[in-house]
Amino acid sequence: MTRAVGAICGALFLSKAGLDLLVGQPPSDQARLPAWVDSHHLLLALTNETMALGAVLLIPLVLALYQRLGGATRPWVGFGCGALATAVPVILVLAVVHGRLVYPVFGLELDAPATVALTISLYHGGAHLVSLLIGAALVVLGSAVRRPAAGAIAGVVAGTAQIIGAYPWIVGPVLTALTEATFAVWLVIIGRVVARPAAP
Numbered sequence: 061m062t063r064a065v066g067a068i069c070g071a072l073f074l075s076k077a078g079l080d081l082l083v084g085q086p087p088s089d090q091a092r093l094p095a096w097v098d099s100h101h102l103l104l105a106l107t108n109e110t111m112a113l114g115a116v117l118l119i120p121l122v123l124a125l126y127q128r129l130g131g132a133t134r135p136w137v138g139f140g141c142g143a144l145a146t147a148v149p150v151i152l153v154l155a156v157v158h159g160r161l162v163y164p165v166f167g168l169e170l171d172a173p174a175t176v177a178l179t180i181s182l183y184h185g186g187a188h189l190v191s192l193l194i195g196a197a198l199v200v201l202g203s204a205v206r207r208p209a210a211g212a213i214a215g216v217v218a219g220t221a222q223i224i225g226a227y228p229w230i231v232g233p234v235l236t237a238l239t240e241a242t243f244a245v246w247l248v249i250i251g252r253v254v255a256r257p258a259a260p
Contacts, residue, residue, distance in 0.1 A: 225240060
């Protein structure tokens with residue numbers, strides 16, 4: 061079961077990485093933001109749904125990982141799983157914020173450039189925090205996974221990549237998408253690690 065959840069969750073976050081790359085970075089000119097949102101409406105909507113569903117599927121994966129790695133008796137495992145679990149509600153809140161770009165509430169649409177700019181800045185500011193949380197969690201958890209070695213290496217590599225990808229305005233959209241993809245790969249690998257029988 062956890063193997064399937066890891067694979068599905070990984071596929072969702074990989075899809076989000078691809079969608080983020082297609083959407084690209086928003087223009088810095090506020091006056092162009094409403095037109096930018098309109099021209100990427102479908103992609104933004106798909107990104108929103110993918111992000112929310114991926115976050116929900118992280119919940120059982122984190123719980124299984126906590127149990128599999130003995131989080132109750134290993135403080136660093138508890139810290140890593142706690143940081144990863146903390147990212148889940150933040151992602152869901154970001155999905156609500158991001159959703160205002162494409163889903164009107166009571167017919168209220170965001171069309172003022174300043175309002176769209178605030179929404180986008182809140183979303184990307186929150187995404188920055190999520191990347192740092194996930195990055196720290198993956199590095200710690202990677203260090204806690206003893207077998208297989210691929211799980212440990214994937215955690216450290218993917219965690220480091222998330223920290224780098226937390227600064228998309230510096231590294232650019234292509235490298236950001238690649239760092240997001242490493243998290244997707246880690247989810248698939250860790251789903252398999254959790255599904256393995258515990259060592260005697």
